[in-house]
Amino acid sequence: MNFDFSDDQKELREQAQRFLRDRCTPKAVRNILEGGDTYDRTLWKGVVEMGWTATVIPEEFGGLGLGYLELCVIAEELGRVVAPIPFASSVYLATEAILLAGSAEQKAKYLPKLASGELVGTFAMAEGAGAATPRTVRTTLKSGKLDGTKVPVADGNVADFAIVLARTSDDGERSLTLAIVDLKGPGVTRKAVTTIDPTRDQAEIAFAGAPAEALGGAGDGWSLTRQIQDRAAVLVAFEQVGGASACLEMAKDYALNRYAFGRQIASFQAIKHKLADMYVNNEIARSNAYYGAWALSTGSAELPEAAAGARVSATQAYDYASKENIQTHGGMGFTWELDCQLYFRRARTDGLSLGPARAWKERLVQQLERKNAA
Amino acid sequence: MNFDFSDDQKELREQAQRFLRDRCTPKAVRNILEGGDTYDRTLWKGVVEMGWTATVIPEEFGGLGLGYLELCVIAEELGRVVAPIPFASSVYLATEAILLAGSAEQKAKYLPKLASGELVGTFAMAEGAGAATPRTVRTTLKSGKLDGTKVPVADGNVADFAIVLARTSDDGERSLTLAIVDLKGPGVTRKAVTTIDPTRDQAEIAFAGAPAEALGGAGDGWSLTRQIQDRAAVLVAFEQVGGASACLEMAKDYALNRYAFGRQIASFQAIKHKLADMYVNNEIARSNAYYGAWALSTGSAELPEAAAGARVSATQAYDYASKENIQTHGGMGFTWELDCQLYFRRARTDGLSLGPARAWKERLVQQLERKNAA
């Protein structure tokens, strides 16, 4: 049994922690929160220099050719510090999409620049409230032109290009196709939208005849989207586990140092049991995330099941931890001044970014049905 | 605003409490639990003598002609002591069915004997695991003969007659018809079935050409069943509220008298907050039950909504209270010797008897949709 990270991977974690402790302080996150910029450019530059954007990109495309386990380690640490950079959009989604579905030319064109941080990519799926599915997507790709509006698009004002889920037919599950579009090109209008989490840029992007090329086969868009999401779900789960762990640490520290009625509030069962529940949720989430990491890193056929389990579990844990961290802090926890809010916001953004836990539970049960065919 | 019982009704409650304190002790309930009989005949006789079976039956049929509020008061007290008698089957279901749908002859035939306790009725709907609906009911009523098997039938070994939900066509919502059948007549085979709650008799009843007559119009069975269930749901909700209140009292008394670590266990927040949650649930359930009582007693068109709200709320409260009462008692709570089990069993029987909370939530939302038609 070897169900843990290796010593090398643990060393990578420590390295990442040291780096982020200096470069991604709460103050730096707050700078983005309070509108200092759309993302932390200095941190992004550092992250690129560390090679993190290149982690799983093959060496032939200028990447490091490492495995997904290394990327999971990095993801957990980025989540722990609520890093305000377009890492998830560019690395977990755009890079994965091109690795999965890109032609040789597309790989050669995009991967080296994604690895070097020269290009930032994102993935554009949602079109307002509700699920984006083969029944609902209205954005069209016709004769190499995109038309329609995507909102919200994470890091949409930051990214250089987007992979867009678009309609190419009305052929049920095969109605949709992925398209790559240059966000700085003609026919693209972007505007910032206000969200619950200003530490992550979000855009509304309108396409009016924007030139675009297909990524993967026509009609493969929905199937590819789900595969890309499965990969991203595991990586985001590690970010969520990192964030949830940070919440527990914050809550614990506060409860040990705050006195009421002449006692540490950590000595009251209401607080003790709350923190114990947080711990239990976090460990359950971590274990499910590990299984996702295993499935992702080995290319297992169980990835859809493992990814869904990891995402549901991590979303539940981060949601609980971020809320009860505020609650443990009492009134102070609800102030702008304290950092509880950073996690409260990010927990929700992470929990919605790839679709809510509700939708992933459905995906999970579809896998279980398949596996236990009656 | 006059949203409470009247002084007369409160006096009835006290009278009922005095009566039941003597006649329905935990020991008497245990006698039935441990197989002493199918129900408590002495208690039943007393209940009949108190006139409780006659409460809402009009005077012309030998009843007391009182209102449903009085019956709600009695129900709460019966629930509080886990009365092991066929009151719900005979009074909330069979009597209500005949009041609602009976012909003049049927009323004249059955109501006086139901009032006097000479006859015990029940309602037979389920046919094993799953919901009994116009799609699933297989028992047939053809040319005055019933064929099929109903299980479980509450008080089915005790009752003299049953009202049976049976198929008379395949006409969708109008496929079903109610039938009255003499359980002591030909073509009826009854056997006891083992359940989680031996304080309530449950039977499997097989009909093989048993003579039966329709109650209400052909094809009205499903609609009538839902109307009868709405009425019963309010009354059972009061039994549930009574039971849940008893659980809170038991748990509180134990927690105040049990010491651990040199303190009353009632001084630990884990216990205090558990009991506070019980209290909150119980009050929410009580208030929803009151609304049901109002709707039932005034014949309001809001009864389906009010009944569903009362049932969902009461089921949730009793479920929580009966489980956490055991938990508060610790190991002792799980022993046969203590009375926690009486409530634990009854909470589940009550919660399933008219169908689970899940099904009533669906009924509730149907009403909300109707009311807030888009």
Added chain:
Amino acid sequence: MDFNDSPEEAAFRTEVRAWLEANASPKGEATGFNRARWSEADALKRAKEWQAKRAAAGYAKITWPKEVGGRGGTPIQQVIYNQEEAKFDVPTGFFDIGLGMCIPTLMTYGKPEDLKRYVKPALLGQEIWCQLFSEPAAGSDVAGLRTRAEKDGDEWVINGQKVWTSGAHYSDFGILLTRTDPNVPKHKGLTMFYIDMKDPAVVVKPIKQINGGANFNEVYFTDLRVKDSQRLGAVGDGWKVALTTLMHERLAVGGGGGGNGPDYKELLELARATELEDGPAIRNASVREKIADTYVRTQGLKYTTYRTMTALSRGQQPGPEASIGKVVSAPKLQDVTGYGMDLQDQAGVLIGASDAPLEAAFQQAYMWAPGLRIAGGTDEILRNIIAERVLGLPGDIRVDKDLPFKDAPTGR
């Protein structure tokens, strides 16, 4: 059992409604959630005008004796007035703390000349009061407060900091709980004063919240000098005086649940308008169960309020069930708003009123919900209160009960 007014109540309701119709405008249609329609300054000005008007008509504090400007009415009359007034477009809320808590405390502990000076202007909306109890190190444990008042001749010199003070920035006066003796156990060394909030030794700073709002303030005192005649109650009796104040902090008995954010009706509306993977959200069984679960809690609270009103209507004391409101509604708000955002899928993050369904009601209330679980008593403190005051369970063990305040553990 019915929901009807008694004949007397009906008559009073008719009277109130006629007066309101003559003096105010009815509320319009759906006005959206949580959105200020006026600036605070405008609202305050209008609220003062309205307060003067209703006070003149005898509706400002219906249960107060006529001698002090009330109506000598019953609690149920106050409820009826509140229900009716809620249908009109009038700004209120600025005077609740003053008239609900501070002035009643003054009435119990103040001198006759205090009453003569302060009650009428407060009732007429000319002067606003706030309550200064909580401190950074004394939240749930109010009696652990540290703001010092030291005697200097006929005056007291006050230094320290209060926090979570609603309305401090527009208040004229405040009642202030201070520590006058740190050498006795914490509950015994407190003394209450009333103070002039416009004194330059008092500095008010707003506290910015997670949701961007600033409903509360920090208040700093630097050598604030207060006359001994502004003391309420004996020196060292401050805790007893504070309990009087807090006793008046009753749950508002009003028109029933909701009003504070999206609830089951909004969830139903959202579900009807939203597509999930498998079709319209309203056809999804899990969504339907959530609507039902929310309904049951909301309606349960509403009918609990009706039970309380019935007790008032019968001239009885409300039962303990009145205490369950916030411990139910605050977690419910957090739950239902998060759920509504989930239904919106990735777009659930959008909080702009024009970008999200129902003017982003779910998102905006979601950002406020953590505050609701804390303000006015955390979920945990409310459970303690129900356990102790309603169920009669023992209090938590108080390790600092008999220690001189200065020796109690504080972690600093």
Added chain:
Amino acid sequence: MDFNDSPEEAAFRTEVRAWLEANASPKGEATGFNRARWSEADALKRAKEWQAKRAAAGYAKITWPKEVGGRGGTPIQQVIYNQEEAKFDVPTGFFDIGLGMCIPTLMTYGKPEDLKRYVKPALLGQEIWCQLFSEPAAGSDVAGLRTRAEKDGDEWVINGQKVWTSGAHYSDFGILLTRTDPNVPKHKGLTMFYIDMKDPAVVVKPIKQINGGANFNEVYFTDLRVKDSQRLGAVGDGWKVALTTLMHERLAVGGGGGGNGPDYKELLELARATELEDGPAIRNASVREKIADTYVRTQGLKYTTYRTMTALSRGQQPGPEASIGKVVSAPKLQDVTGYGMDLQDQAGVLIGASDAPLEAAFQQAYMWAPGLRIAGGTDEILRNIIAERVLGLPGDIRVDKDLPFKDAPTGR
């Protein structure tokens, strides 16, 4: 990261499997839940035979030194053996308390002649041991026990009552925690002995549970005389000795979650077979979410166990995550079984194996679930343990810590 054995582990697994195949029969197909296939007497007889056989082969206690009949193996080898043995149809469990807790305590505190006398017969399954700590008034608070041991010459005279003693009725010996000095604080007046359970001064009575079973006993002592040489540890050191015993009460590290009752797979199976009002239960979104929620907890526990096993495999101490098992699985069992009964609608009450789906697995486990939330530490105590031992939060305030035991409040 993988789930594979190391080469050494694989070799050991092969060896173990070969031995098991030569000496036992594989388990058959689906055997139903919670149902004894043998009477207890039969099972005990077969278990003793199997214990003798595996002890002879060196598999009874793999981590014990060879000198005392073990194998001198590693914890991961024990895990591998357990995993493989679980696939075979062999009765076990009767010896877990004796070999897992009592004999290790004897090894630490017993005299050489004790070890010589007792270890081998226990290992070979010839003698069974039980643990006598809990009392009616000392459940979660074990140190509050009252069973008195009084010195009389070279003997101790013991009077009192224990409760929740697993296996007392078939045990030959037991380790018994007693109070020898009520005049000192409770933890300081305890002393441990081992006793002969067949002594006529020891009376064992089964405790009937809600679910009709009797997994535990009451044990009464009336003037039981025990030699001072049967004392384990010094007089007054009983608590220290008991902690040694309890330290050995480790979470079993086995083949992963489940096994104790219906879980997500059974819920899936039930949902496929059950019609609800709106069609097959498996198409109901709420049912599907419940399956997913259950899956996530179950698999989370399973992979947590894998992490623990990985630590063992690497020769490290398992992390604190090993402590979360029961606090997750017990409430989950209560939840999932109640839910399964709800799916069965009115027929959910039927508990006869032939009357309900899946041989009434949901109903039978539902009746046991409240016990699981209590036995071996209540949900509340387990949260305390995680809070204190894993997170390092302070213990509850102990008002009886410094009081002589006889003066501590007891409510009687």
